Amino acid sequence: MPVDTKEEPEDEDSEREDDKLYCVCKTRYDEDRVMIACDRCDEWYHTQCVNMPDLEVDLVDQFICPVCIQTNPHLHLQTTYKRRCFFGLKHTDPSSSNACHKPSRGAFSKYCSDECGIKYMQMRISQWERSGGKRDKLWESVKNAEKREGVVVCADVKMEIDSKLSPAPISAQKRKANREIVCLNSRLENVVREREMMKREMDMVLWREKLVKLASERAEKVDECGWDQRLCFGEEEWDDFGAEVLESYEEKAKEEASDDVMQVDGVTTGHGEWWCTGKKKCERHAGWQKLRVAEVVFDKETKETILSTLTTREREIRKGIEDILYPPSTNASQAPSKPSLADPPLNGTSKPRINGETIEKGKKKKS
Secondary structure (H helix, E strand, O other): OOOOOOHHHHHHHHHHHHHOOEOOOOEOOOOOOOEEEOOOOOOEEEOOOOOOOHHHHHHEEEOOOHHHHHHOHHHOOOOEEOOEOHHHHOOOOOOOOOOOOOEOOHHHOOOOOHHHHHHHHHHHHHHHHHOOOOHHHHHHHHOOOOOOOOOOOOOOOOOOOOOOOOOOOOOHHHHHHHHHHHHHHHHHHHHHHHHHHHHHHHHHHHHHHHHHHHHHHHHHHHOOOOOEHHHHOOHHHHHHHHHHHHHHHHHHHHOOOOOOEEEEOOEEEEOOOOEEOOOOOOOOOOOHHHHHHHHHHHHHHHHHHHHHHHHHHHHHHHHHHHHHHOOOOOOOOOOOOOOOOOOOOHHHOOOOOOOOOOOOOOEEOOO
């Protein structure tokens, strides 16, 4: 009876996944426990193991694990949080599960939603009525109020003449953006260095291609084997004598063959010269033209592919740095304004985060 073995690889993969250990407690994945990923090393940790209440997971803006904080004390890493919904903060028991633990909508509202804003005002009105206030009088004072059309932010700016302003503290988001730029610049340097080395190797392949062509043409012209030992030159010999080798063909065409000749294994070669002067179908170097041409073609195609890949990678890294330094404008009708180098976008990315979103990078909720 035939046995179906297609399910075995899936079972093995699932066993491997189950065997993986997570968190500082080094235990397997448990779907009943809430986990969160470090935004620096991408390792997963149980919220309980890092002293974080499960209800605060949605409030985390950037989570840095204890291991990253301890191993990088000079970077001053720390976990940052979003501003919590005002209704949850003013709840009678803010730490309970009945209170709202979602982030606010930033400068647009101190509440996570219109529903929480309404609930908070209902709570305030109820408290006011219990203290002796009347709902009818309250309505008369606010019934003509108009809807807010904009957000005004008041900033106190204190300037002193002939005094130096102290630099503003760098936020966690800016530090994260700066770290990403440093990492991308390091990768860019490695790619550029590798591409320059590959271009140098490509120049040597092109030199060998030209040398094969000159040697083949000379062999046809003098009706000899024409094998040139300099086709085996390495990088150091190419650096020192590459140009002279190509020039030697022009000089050789003007000179006469040397009279000092010796016999080696039945092949006649000129003493002190690089070319084999044996018969056209030399046994020692039979078919050298086809072999060398094929070798050059293969090396050329391989290095062209690598150069193309490195060039593409360099463009992607430069684009990533540009997106951090100069994020694209959200309004296509307005000209994009480029921020300064010391002021990268929030969270080190041009894509805004959506407050209150349950599926978010660095979050893993229990099912």
